[in-house]
Amino acid sequence: MKEQKGLAFNRLAALTDEPLLKLDTKKLMPLPYLDAEPPVKPPPESWLEKYDLSLDWHSPVGVPKPKTEQEKAELVRRFLSGLGKLFDPQNNWTFLKILRLTTDYCMRCQTCSEACHVFVASGHQEIYRPTYRSEILRRLYRQYFTPSGKLLKSLVGADIELNYKLVIRLMEVSYRCNVCRRCAQVCPVGIDNGLIAREIRKLFSQEMGIAPKELYAKGTRQHLKVGSSTGMSVGGFKEAIEFIEEDIGDRTGRKIKIPVDKKGADILLIHNAGEYLSWPENPGAFAVLFDAAGIDYTLSSEPVGYDGVNYGLFCDDVELARIGLRHVQIAKKLGVRKIVVGECGHATKTLCVITDRVFPGDLSISEIPRESCLPLFWEIVKSGVIKLDPSRNNFPTTLHDSCNIARLMGIVMPQRNVVKAICPQFREMTPNGARNYCCGGGSGFAIMNELNFPQWRKKVSERMKTKQILEAFRDCLDPSQPKYVIAACSNCKGAMRDLIGHYGLWDKYRITYGGLVELIVNAMADLPKPFIELEFISNE
Amino acid sequence: MEVVVSYLAWVAVAVFVLVGLYRMLRYASLPVFLRWELYPVPTEPRHHYGGSYMEEVDFVKKARHHTRIGGLIDMASEVFLLKKLKDYNQFGLWPFSFLMHWGIYLLFLWFLLLAVEARLKLGVFTGLVNFLGPVAFISGAFGSLGLILKRVGNDKLGSYTTPEDYFNLIFLGAVFGSGLIAWSYADLTFDCTRALIKQALFFEASPLPVPFWVWLHLLLFELFLIYLPFSKLFHYAIKYLTFDKILWDDAFKVKDSPLDRKIAKQLSYIVSWAGPHIVPGKTWLEEAQLTDGGGEK
Ligand code: SF4
Ligand code: SF4
Numbered sequence: 057m058k059e060q061k062g063l064a065f066n067r068l069a070a071l072t073d074e075p076l077l078k079l080d081t082k083k084l085m086p087l088p089y090l091d092a093e094p095p096v097k098p099p100p101e102s103w104l105e106k107y108d109l110s111l112d113w114h115s116p117v118g119v120p121k122p123k124t125e126q127e128k129a130e131l132v133r134r135f136l137s138g139l140g141k142l143f144d145p146q147n148n149w150t151f152l153k154i155l156r157l158t159t160d161y162c163m164r165c166q167t168c169s170e171a172c173h174v175f176v177a178s179g180h181q182e183i184y185r186p187t188y189r190s191e192i193l194r195r196l197y198r199q200y201f202t203p204s205g206k207l208l209k210s211l212v213g214a215d216i217e218l219n220y221k222l223v224i225r226l227m228e229v230s231y232r233c234n235v236c237r238r239c240a241q242v243c244p245v246g247i248d249n250g251l252i253a254r255e256i257r258k259l260f261s262q263e264m265g266i267a268p269k270e271l272y273a274k275g276t277r278q279h280l281k282v283g284s285s286t287g288m289s290v291g292g293f294k295e296a297i298e299f300i301e302e303d304i305g306d307r308t309g310r311k312i313k314i315p316v317d318k319k320g321a322d323i324l325l326i327h328n329a330g331e332y333l334s335w336p337e338n339p340g341a342f343a344v345l346f347d348a349a350g351i352d353y354t355l356s357s358e359p360v361g362y363d364g365v366n367y368g369l370f371c372d373d374v375e376l377a378r379i380g381l382r383h384v385q386i387a388k389k390l391g392v393r394k395i396v397v398g399e400c401g402h403a404t405k406t407l408c409v410i411t412d413r414v415f416p417g418d419l420s421i422s423e424i425p426r427e428s429c430l431p432l433f434w435e436i437v438k439s440g441v442i443k444l445d446p447s448r449n450n451f452p453t454t455l456h457d458s459c460n461i462a463r464l465m466g467i468v469m470p471q472r473n474v475v476k477a478i479c480p481q482f483r484e485m486t487p488n489g490a491r492n493y494c495c496g497g498g499s500g501f502a503i504m505n506e507l508n509f510p511q512w513r514k515k516v517s518e519r520m521k522t523k524q525i526l527e528a529f530r531d532c533l534d535p536s537q538p539k540y541v542i543a544a545c546s547n548c549k550g551a552m553r554d555l556i557g558h559y560g561l562w563d564k565y566r567i568t569y570g571g572l573v574e575l576i577v578n579a580m581a582d583l584p585k586p587f588i589e590l591e592f593i594s595n596e
Numbered sequence: 597m598e599v600v601v602s603y604l605a606w607v608a609v610a611v612f613v614l615v616g617l618y619r620m621l622r623y624a625s626l627p628v629f630l631r632w633e634l635y636p637v638p639t640e641p642r643h644h645y646g647g648s649y650m651e652e653v654d655f656v657k658k659a660r661h662h663t664r665i666g667g668l669i670d671m672a673s674e675v676f677l678l679k680k681l682k683d684y685n686q687f688g689l690w691p692f693s694f695l696m697h698w699g700i701y702l703l704f705l706w707f708l709l710l711a712v713e714a715r716l717k718l719g720v721f722t723g724l725v726n727f728l729g730p731v732a733f734i735s736g737a738f739g740s741l742g743l744i745l746k747r748v749g750n751d752k753l754g755s756y757t758t759p760e761d762y763f764n765l766i767f768l769g770a771v772f773g774s775g776l777i778a779w780s781y782a783d784l785t786f787d788c789t790r791a792l793i794k795q796a797l798f799f800e801a802s803p804l805p806v807p808f809w810v811w812l813h814l815l816l817f818e819l820f821l822i823y824l825p826f827s828k829l830f831h832y833a834i835k836y837l838t839f840d841k842i843l844w845d846d847a848f849k850v851k852d853s854p855l856d857r858k859i860a861k862q863l864s865y866i867v868s869w870a871g872p873h874i875v876p877g878k879t880w881l882e883e884a885q886l887t888d889g890g891g892e893k
Contacts, residue, residue: 064755137870146865149627149880156626157838161831164756165693167685182752191756213758240634242684244674245831246838251632262869277873281888373630374867374874377884394654408650409631412849414884416863417856421848425656435653466635466648466846490635490646 064182065192066215068229069222073104076183076225077112079512083179085519089526089533090559096515099508107507110221111228112183116268116501116509119224128220135223136200138263139193142255143201150373150414154248155255159194162187162247168239173493173520174232184516186239186249189229192216193252227266230256231509234498234517235370236459241491254499257371267371268504275367275500276375280382283359284329285367293362296332297355300340307340308583314343317390318354324392325353325429326383326407328400328546329363330503334595335549335570338399341577341587342429348580349436354390361386364403369410370500380411384419384426394425396432399571401458401545402498404428405465428461430544433576434470437477445581446478451538451590453479453575454528456521456552457492458545466490471544471572478579479542485528493520495543497551513551514558522555525567535566538590544572553595562592598806601814602796608818615825616833623837628858633846638670639663640846648846656848667844674835687753692742699736699772706732707793707817710786714794726786730779736772740765764829771816778809789814 067076079096087093099113107118122128141147142155168186169175175184182188191213198205198214205214216222233253240248261267269275270285279285288296297314304312315321325346331338346353356362360382368376384407387395397404408426417423436442455475461467468489475482487493495502496518504513529539541556543549552569561567568590578587636646639662649655673679678697682690706728713721744765747757783789788810791802796814824830849856863881867874875883875890883890 134870141869145627147868149862149865150630151632153623153626153629153837154632154842157623157834157842161828161834161838163828163831164753164758164761165681165685165689166687166753166756167681167689170686171684187756208760211759211763213760237634240843242680244678244680246835246843248632248634262871262874264870265872280890372871372873374869374871374880374883374890377880378886378890381884382887394656409633411630413628413630413855413859414863414880415849416860416881417849417851420851420856422656422850425654427653427655428650431651431653462646463635464633465650466633466637466640466642466646467651468635468645468647469642470651 064188065195066217068192068225069217069219070110071219071221073108073110075110075113077181079112079114079178079515081515083181084515085177085179085523087519087523087526087559089530089565093559097508097511103507108221108224109507111225112232112512114508114512115228116231116270116504116506117227117266118507119227119266122220131220131223132218134264135259136218138259139197140201141263142259143197148373151251151255154251158190158247158249158252159197161245162190162194163245164191165244168243168247168249171238171242173236173238173496174234174517177519178516183229184232186233189226189233189256190249190252192222192226193256226256227260230254230260231268231504232512232516234459234494234496234501236494236498237463238459238491238493241463254371258373261372262374268500268509269506270503271367271371271500275365276372276379279360279363279365279367279379280375284363285365286329286333286363288329288332288363290357290359290362293329293332293357296336300332300336300343303336304340304344307337307585307587308344310344310347312343312347314339315354316357320391321352321354322393323351323353324387324390324395325355325398326361326364326395326403327355327398328365328403330365330546330550331398331400335546337574337588338571341571341573342398344577344580344587345433345436345442345573348442349439350441351432351436353396354392356386356390358386364397364400364407366403366406366411367500369402369406373414376406376411377414380406381415381419383407384411384415384424387424388419394427396427396429398429399544399546399573401460402547405460409465428465428467430461430467430470430474430572433573434473437474437576443581444478444576444579446480446579448579448581448586449479449575450481451540452481452483452529452532453540453542454483454485454525455488456485456495456525456541456543456548457489458543458548459492459494459498461545462492463490471542474572474576475542478575483528485524493524495521495548495551496555497547500547502547502550502554510554514554518551518555518558521551522559522561525555525561526565529565529567533565535564538566538568540575540590541567541569542572542575543569556592557594566590568592597811597815598792598795598802601792601811601818602799604815604818605796608821612821612824616830619825619830620833620837623834627862628855629842631845631848632842634843637844637846638666639844640666667840671835671839675832687746687750689743689746692739692746694739695735696739696743696768699732699739700768702728702732703736703772703775703817710790710793711797714790714797729775729786729789733772733776733779737769737776740769740772744769760828764827767816767820767823771813771820774809774813774816778807778813782807782809
């Protein structure tokens with residue numbers, strides 16, 4: 057589509073319910089080895105009457121349409137109030153410097169665009185360009201908060217029409233970015249459009265309480281009040297542990313007691329609680345591996361302590377600090393030497409990197425270290441303490457890197473070393489490691505299922521990963537041969553389940569997915585039978 | 597006019613340096629932010645594959661190794677080759693941007709050599725100066741013009757480009773263009789330019805008449821120097837902050853370190869966001885410590 061010059065940004069303020077974009081599978085990036093895919097379904101009339109879906113007919117939030125002029129004006133007023141706070145050193149000390157530099161120094165060269173899987177997979181739709189939302193925020197800030205913008209207006213690009221439609225669409229478009237920060241990797245100036253998407257989300261969450269239900273009301277709010285973003289209570293957690301112990305018995309013939317609340321253990325292991333509900337074999341495999349390797353660890357049954365998730369990372373610094381603080385306080389109370397985070401990318405990055413600077417000194421990383429489980433896996437495998445038989449994993453595997461772990465923490469080799477040691481038919485997908493593409497479920501997308509957002513996710517943000525997986529297995533697509541995508545991250549696994557189901561990759565090509573620790577345990581030579589079954593269970 | 601150009605030279609250099617420093621200090625004085633590094637971090641010994649110290653078990657206990665040289669090589673490849681633009685820009689901006697940037701580097705070098713030559717009365721630079729000038733003008737003018745045409749001719753680039761962006765490119769084009777005209781039309785041997793530079797440096801009247809194009813070129817360059825630190829073109833210095841101080845800042849916090857003390861201070865800032873989960877009037881630390889998660893929803 058030819059973009060109208062100068063009008064590109066003000067399209068966001070168009071006072072119409074017609075969406076700026078209607079997704080059409082024919083215009084999306086083509087997928088190899090797939091002849092057809094399910095068509096895009098428009099939203100039902102009842103939603104269109106109730107919610108503002110005027111960005112692209114999809115939404116993870118579903119903002120009810122404001123009814124009165126007063127409500128519309130109020131949306132704009134609150135937005136502007138939040139925008140001012142984003143640029144205030146007290147209210148946004150957490151990211152202000154990065155935001156300011158990003159706002160002030162983008163050279164508008166668009167080098168970042170082609171690095172973005174969302175933009176490319178969408179068939180280069182302008183509203184998904186990494187710089188699109190940034191440019192609008194930049195222009196609005198200049199327009200309302202800087203002398204040059206007030207004085208010179210359109211000469212410096214301070215020419216955005218601000219109305220309630222723009223406010224709603226801007227919020228929506230901030231949820232069309234996985235905050236994977238691949239775009240920032242290629243920017244010649246070091247500008248970060250992923251950060252801008254997050255800052256916009258933050259404005260809406262921290263100032264207006266507007267965020268996808270799964271991140272906020274059922275996410276951080278539920279996490280802090282009930283104990284887990286899954287809604288799992290302490291009792292539910294204990295039942296899950298009992299179930300896993302039984303399951304371990306069934307799978308391995310071993311009777312393993314999973315340590316919970318063991319004071320003074322060496323390690324506090326924190327899983328994403330989604331694992332207990334969706335993939336209990338994953339914490340189960342941890343238990344088998346750590347037991348066999350003689351690791352002194354414990355889980356916590358304290359509210360928040362048994363769920364490593366921190367959805368504040370995706371949209372809210374206050375919630376981020378609250379949940380992170382609770383995790384570290386629990387570790388301190390247990391008297392463990394360090395925290396190890398299970399197979400969850402965002403939980404790992406949040407605890408090991410992001411929250412380090414929102415805690416007082418005695419909760420610093422120097423005092424209570426936080427680490428990913430992946431280097432520990434490699435230590436165990438490398439040490440030879442467990443006898444492993446790679447032939448037990450003799451099927452094609454490929455490795456998806458969680459952005460949080462690879463690009464944003466620089467943990468690239470330990471998982472590869474493990475995989476190479478235990479999977480004889482391993483092949484890399486391209487690109488990989490720190491240059492990987494997001495699974496499409498990043499920044500909470502994997503769990504955001506409101507309205508028809510899953511459709512957008514499957515069609516657009518998960519599209520590039522689908523292509524990569526198919527290409528990685530192109531030499532062995534024959535459905536008689538099962539294949540396994542390794543995703544050492546809970547949210548990434550959610551995305552894998554989603555895309556494999558949607559594009560029929562199991563039915564057509566016998567492609568399934570799972571964690572890394574399951575493969576290690578699967579290779580344990582002294583287990584009587586395989587730990588995993590190569591099957592695919594859809595969530596639909 | 598030559599007198600104006602002479603005096604303005606001092607003002608221009610002073611503004612360029614002082615405003616530049618002031619802006620850097622202003623940015624540097626903004627609060628310490630949360631870690632937001634991005635791999636590969638070139639100061640990491642494992643940067644060739646994007647690895648970090650966090651690949652090690654018990655990394656807190658182990659010695660950290662930084663390779664400053666890795667950062668310097670990365671920065672140099674950006675400054676001199678515009679590597680990211682070359683490798684990733686899909687709009688074909690690199691050749692023009694490369695020429696423009698080298699035009700600027702050479703122009704600065706050219707002026708510097710002219711000043712050194714005049715100050716130290718060195719004749720050894722004469723050949724080099726006479727060569728560098730035209731190369732800078734041609735390269736810079738061609739590059740700026742190319743970038744303008746690229747933006748005008750491409751809808752995608754064009755719709756993001758503001759009048760301010762065009763002004764920057766036109767301004768640069770004018771600096772280079774005027775230099776090119778001055779050289780080819782009025783000052784092939786740069787004798788008049790040298791005379792004007794001397795006049796600016798020693799406040800003595802130029803022994804030669806200074807043609808219009810020569811003083812115009814100098815005037816534009818001086819105005820450009822003044823404008824530079826106020827504009828987005830200042831990104832040449834900002835890159836130090838965005839890369840070295842943000843994307844490569846992978847240091848974890850150590851209790852009682854200067855960083856820890858700064859963070860402690862910032863944790864006492866008052867949060868005044870109005871979201872329903874935020875309890876008004878509390879500091880960041882107090883907000884984080886609300887064990888029931890604060891406000892309702
Ligand atoms: S974010 Fe960077 S790469 Fe993208 S347009 Fe701006 S300067 Fe260019
Ligand atoms: S952060 Fe990722 S999804 Fe977001 S704009 Fe950048 S590349 Fe695209």
